[in-house]
Amino acid sequence: MTRFQRWALALTVPAAVLAIGLYVFPIFQVLALSFLEPKPGFGNYVSLFGNAAIGRVVRTTIIVSVLTTAITVVLAYVVAFAIVQMPRGRRRVALFLVMVPFWISVLVRAFSWITILRRNGVLNTVLTEAGAISEPLDLVYNQFGVIVGMVHYMMPFAILLLVANLGDIDRRIIQAARSLGAQPATVFWRVWLPLSLPGVSIATLFTIIFSLGFLVTPAILGAGRVLMIAEYLSVQISSTLRWGVATALSTLMLVAVGLLVAGAMRHPAMRAAFGGGRA
């Protein structure tokens, strides 16, 4: 090892200690609790599968996460596609605007959506006054509101991931397609989209993993009516104190996400996204 490498290694030590102390160790604790609380054995896991309430929570979580991911990735692709076509100066402004939500707390964003979406909120008022609707629409405290909030939260991440990927696509390949006679729609479906698959897949994976663990946004915009796993866990741990069930559910979710990542990594587009470069 050279001196430089020794130094570089030394610099990673604090982060490693923190990660092990605050992350790996608690995970093992969770794992242990799931087998030991309230009494040793597989009881918690067995009870998970027989429990209708938990089944509903898991189903809600999956439906909301999948819808959020699909909508986020499609919308983010549109925005990212527009951004990479912009001249340099305008692109900088656009990226800046994309990042603005990062500075606003999740709570503030969730409550802003409530003011916009509730029955006598901004959107319903405008629509009623414009005569588009006669009755206010139920836009929040339901799955729709939760998905709106979550998509809004995930968009900047997905946009940045996609801009990085789309920006890397060699413009000469696009020009080549046009020079060969491909009309714009063909260029998009036959060239842009296949070449952006690594970016799309990593944005999808990132969004779905993030969505599965959402707590604050669904709690506020769903108002208890759209119960997702994270909120359910938080209730079990802080209110009903059923630690055994909560830790077992967490463990299952961790395993599920692990399997998801492992499965996704088998896909060539995903391996390319992670720098294998061999799509």
Added chain:
Amino acid sequence: MAFLDIRRLRKSYGAAVALGGVDLSVEEGEFITLLGPSGSGKTTLLMSIAGFIKPDEGGIVLAGTDVTDLEPEDRNFGLVFQGYALFPHLSVRDNVAFPLKVRKWEKRAIAERVEAMLALVGLDQLAARKPRELSGGQQQRVALARALAYSPRLLLLDEPLSALDRSLRETMQRELKRLHRETGVTFIFVTHDQEEAYAMSDRIAVFQNGRIVQIGAPRDIYRNPASRFVAGFIGGNNLIRARFSPETGTLSLLGREIAAPQHFDVALHHRDGDVSAWIRSEDIAIGGAEAGFESFDVTVIDRAFIGTGERIAVRTGDDEELALVIPDGAADAVVVGAPLQCRVRPDLIGFLLPD
């Protein structure tokens, strides 16, 4: 009217003029090369022809049709990029089939044409490979096959060989000439390598600062460069300064005073006595005066083996540096730092118009 007519094409980027009013006529089936130093506007012209750059002024007419405002995808020209720009996600076969699928050819016709094109460029064995599994020369061939598959009337090539090593380059040059002959397609080829331009072209257009400063057959350009710039850019030329004395009708050059040769035009070739002249390296020989030659004394400053012979750099009495190329073995008596006698035929000295 010519097959392709380019009229007063102008393009500026802010204050930078990329094309300063280019006129160019190309005949059907011609192989024309755009030659010029880096930044002289060759790519800009090619991309304007292809439709990717919208000129500020001027027009492009192909076979009597104004194509200036057509989108690139509607022009039906072939285009080969410097970096090949193959579709990385498609196999060789699908790369070549792309323009045909886009044109909604029938499946069978596509398969047949792809086979024929791959055979034409000698890649039939590699049809199933992805571009990244090919060597540079093979990728180049795929790019050519793809650009020629739909029988475009015009093929535009932007330095297609510059990334290849020398021997592969020569093979590909022959290949390109063969493709040109066999397809009859009009080729517009960009390079900044003059030997490549000589070897391949029917005509060469020499670019300088966004303008075509000379256009003609390779031999014409080599024998009669139109300006100091062209004479200097065409390799193998020594540019020298001379003085003309009207009273005696003599030229002083290379540290000598010689009678002005026949082709020296007193009215044209000098300004207040200053004359720009050039001598090709291979026209200077080592040795004393002989009938028809003028000799002059020089000091040797360098000698370099170049394979086919030696290139010798010398300094003349009037402090000009010259390069001469002599056959291998003829330079045994040449010693760096020592004096040497050289000779040249005055009728091979070229004179430039004052610029």
